[in-house]
Amino acid sequence: MSSQLDVASPETVTAVDRPWITLVWNDPINLMSYVTFVFMEYFKYDRAKAELLMLDVHEKGRAVVSNGTREEMERDVAAMHGYGLWATLMKDD
Amino acid sequence: MGGFSKTITGRVVLRVDEVEKGLLVSLADQVCEFVSPEPRESADPLAAIVGIDMEAEFPDDPAMARLFPDAYPDDPEAALDFRRFTQRSLQENKLAHARTVLQTLSKSGEKITLGAGDVPSWLGFLNDARLAIGTRIEITEENHEELADLPEDDPRHGMFHVYDWLTYLQESLVQLLLPQK
Numbered sequence: 001m002s003s004q005l006d007v008a009s010p011e012t013v014t015a016v017d018r019p020w021i022t023l024v025w026n027d028p029i030n031l032m033s034y035v036t037f038v039f040m041e042y043f044k045y046d047r048a049k050a051e052l053l054m055l056d057v058h059e060k061g062r063a064v065v066s067n068g069t070r071e072e073m074e075r076d077v078a079a080m081h082g083y084g085l086w087a088t089l090m091k092d093d
Numbered sequence: 094m095g096g097f098s099k100t101i102t103g104r105v106v107l108r109v110d111e112v113e114k115g116l117l118v119s120l121a122d123q124v125c126e127f128v129s130p131e132p133r134e135s136a137d138p139l140a141a142i143v144g145i146d147m148e149a150e151f152p153d154d155p156a157m158a159r160l161f162p163d164a165y166p167d168d169p170e171a172a173l174d175f176r177r178f179t180q181r182s183l184q185e186n187k188l189a190h191a192r193t194v195l196q197t198l199s200k201s202g203e204k205i206t207l208g209a210g211d212v213p214s215w216l217g218f219l220n221d222a223r224l225a226i227g228t229r230i231e232i233t234e235e236n237h238e239e240l241a242d243l244p245e246d247d248p249r250h251g252m253f254h255v256y257d258w259l260t261y262l263q264e265s266l267v268q269l270l271l272p273q274k
Contacts, residue, residue: 029227
């Protein structure tokens with residue numbers, strides 16, 4: 001996948017090796033309890049952290065739920081789409 | 094009508110009447126049809142096996158676009174690439190969920206017992222069905238009452254009530270799965 005090759009190219013390798021983030025966005029359909037459940041099940045976050053992130057999504061409209069390499073974030077975003085959450089990734093710069 | 098419950102030994106059970114069961118079968122059939130990947134005559138067989146679909150495009154249908162959103166909102170090219178490498182497998186997973194639900198239903202009466210392996214499929218199916226219907230009726234966080242009060246001859250009337258029931262079912266299932274505080 002071309003997007004993964006980009007990550008390996010020298011000019012995009014940064015001192016911080018985890019410059020990409022996964023965002024989950026608020027939507028009117030996903031249940032608050034379900035979003036909490038997904039964060040616990042997929043990211044293995046404890047309930048307190050999962051609920052805080054869920055409330056951020058609900059109240060602020062979005063939350064950063066993970067960070068890492070571009071490849072890792074593409075995997076997280078695809079997993080979130082599998083669960084039906086509205087997720088995107090971007091470079092944190 | 095009740096939602097999902099747990100037996101003493103921890104099995105997940107849903108009791109439905111004949112009408113509700115028929116509705117679940119019909120919904121699972123519709124989800125199967127909705128998420129099924131389009132056959133591609135020109136597809137590279139090896140690419141198809143690993144779930145790559147080079148003909149995938151941004152969906153015209155709002156419900157499809159909600160189920161398979163753009164991963165890169167500000168980069169259409171990267172978003173399309175991502176879609177071509179992920180959407181087909183996501184569609185196949187969702188299809189497998191709905192098919193598992195149909196299987197559970199076909200071997201159950203009015204008491205539906207979910208095997209441990211069936212639970213993620215039921216949860217996924219309920220969410221996919223709600224996403225599809227909720228997008229169709231253009232639900233927002235503010236218009237629930239407005240949709241609930243629609244006259245019976247409005248096509249969204251029935252859809253809203255189905256949506257509302259699925260919400261109730263999904264909430265009851267999630268509550269069983271969340272660890273007790």
